Amino acid sequence: MVTRVMLLPLILAALGLQAVDGETVTFLGHISRNKDDYPSFVSCPTGYFGIRCACSNDSDVCDGAYFDSNGGCTAFNTLNKPGIRAQVTCESLGSVINTVSVASTSKGWSNNPVASCPSGSHLIDCNFHYPWIQFETNRIFNINSDAQNGQCSLDRTCAHGGGCRVYAFCIFFA
Numbered sequence: 001m002v003t004r005v006m007l008l009p010l011i012l013a014a015l016g017l018q019a020v021d022g023e024t025v026t027f028l029g030h031i032s033r034n035k036d037d038y039p040s041f042v043s044c045p046t047g048y049f050g051i052r053c054a055c056s057n058d059s060d061v062c063d064g065a066y067f068d069s070n071g072g073c074t075a076f077n078t079l080n081k082p083g084i085r086a087q088v089t090c091e092s093l094g095s096v097i098n099t100v101s102v103a104s105t106s107k108g109w110s111n112n113p114v115a116s117c118p119s120g121s122h123l124i125d126c127n128f129h130y131p132w133i134q135f136e137t138n139r140i141f142n143i144n145s146d147a148q149n150g151q152c153s154l155d156r157t158c159a160h161g162g163g164c165r166v167y168a169f170c171i172f173f174a
Contacts (some may be wrong), residue, residue, distance in 0.1 A: 028056055029075070029086035036079040037063060037131055043072040044090035049099055050169070053127055056087040063134075066127035066167040067101040079134040098172040099124070104152075109163035117150030117170035124170040125150030132161030 029042030044050050057063030062084050065075035075086035098100035100121065102114030109131075117123050126143045133139055142155040143166065150170065158164035 009072055015122075024091045025052070026087060026089045029073070029088075031085055032075070032077045032083045034046060034081065034083045035077065036134075038077045038083070040075050040084055040086040041072055041079075042086045042088045043070070044088055048090035048092050049171070050088045050125075051091050052089040052125055053169070054087050061116040063131050064127065064129035064164070066103075066129055067125065067167075067169040069099075069101045071099050071101075076129060076131070100170050100172075102168045102170060104166040109158070109161070109165060111157045111159065111163045112154070113158070113166040114151060114153045115166045115168035116152075117168050121150065121170035121172050123147050123150045123152070123168055124171050127167040127169065128154065128164065129167070130158050130164035132158070132164075135160040 008155045025048065026078065027042050032038040032040040040052045042131060046126045050067055050071045050073060053065050053067045055065050055075040061078055061081035063076040063155040067073055073086045073088035077082050102115050102117060104110055104115040123145065126145045128143055129143060135161065144153045144155060146147060150168065152168045154166060
């Protein structure tokens with residue numbers, strides 16, 4: 001299970017911006033195969049950008065979900081579970097010029113991952129992917145979202161397998 005805080009309303013208010021019409025819509029990806037680490041993918045339609053990427057099912061059946069650099073949302077099934085769907089919440093916002101997803105590490109995994117937004121961008125969402133989460137006794141991870149510094153981290157280490165990754169989903173405004 002992953003807990004988080006929605007950052008977009010806070011960031012928009014701090015920058016004096018608001019959504020064009022405030023419309024948010026949610027889309028679900030296909031159901032993944034019932035195999036470990038099988039993905040489900042979904043993206044926002046033209047004119048919208050993602051503000052939240054998650055697994056649609058109970059987090060107990062999910063290894064995590066994250067935005068890719070194109071704003072697509074990918075979620076991963078966990079071991080011995082029936083399959084999951086990626087779920088993306090999208091919002092229309094006319095002043096967005098670019099989004100980027102930054103992984104805590106470009107290769108491999110880390111026990112204490114931290115992901116940071118590039119200079120000039122603003123943190124929108126933090127995500128988490130841990131392929132070995134099924135081996136954790138306590139599967140509850142809290143993602144720390146530091147909007148001021150544009151960083152994402154976890155409240156504890158990923159102790160099993162090769163570790164995990166944290167993703168910072170960042171936005172540039174016009």
